[in-house]
Amino acid sequence: MAQLHDLRLRLLVQQESENIAKSQPSDIDLSVVQARCLCWLALLAEAHEDQANDAENRGDTEQAMGWFADSMRLRDVIQIVTSIEIPLPNSANNDDEEGPLKDEPPLAA
Numbered sequence: 001m002a003q004l005h006d007l008r009l010r011l012l013v014q015q016e017s018e019n020i021a022k023s024q025p026s027d028i029d030l031s032v033v034q035a036r037c038l039c040w041l042a043l044l045a046e047a048h049e050d051q052a053n054d055a056e057n058r059g060d061t062e063q064a065m066g067w068f069a070d071s072m073r074l075r076d077v078i079q080i081v082t083s084i085e086i087p088l089p090n091s092a093n094n095d096d097e098e099g100p101l102k103d104e105p106p107l108a109a
Contacts, residue, residue, distance in 0.1 A: 016036060020036060045078065048070045
């Protein structure tokens with residue numbers, strides 16, 4: 001069962017990476033990648049919580065604890081990915097143009 005779950009997860013990751021590559025063939029926007037990762041992580045965390053509840057209802061406490069622990073790890077990863085600040089392409093260019101000289105007065109002619 002675990003191998004089937006791993007294969008399904010790998011297939012989902014492969015499909016999503018292909019979707020990202022197709023939608024942004026010339027330049028990958030990291031904020032889009034981050035948003036898609038967060039969506040997938042949230043779905044995986046919910047699925048793990050559902051599996052934990054199902055196992056608990058069947059009386060399989062050990063399996064329920066395993067699924068719950070996995071869902072908590074996924075929630076931790078969501079927090080980490082959410083906290084990553086990715087600069088927007090336009091704002092990065094504006095900062096580069098102004099650079100360290102933005103506080104200096106203009107040069108006299």
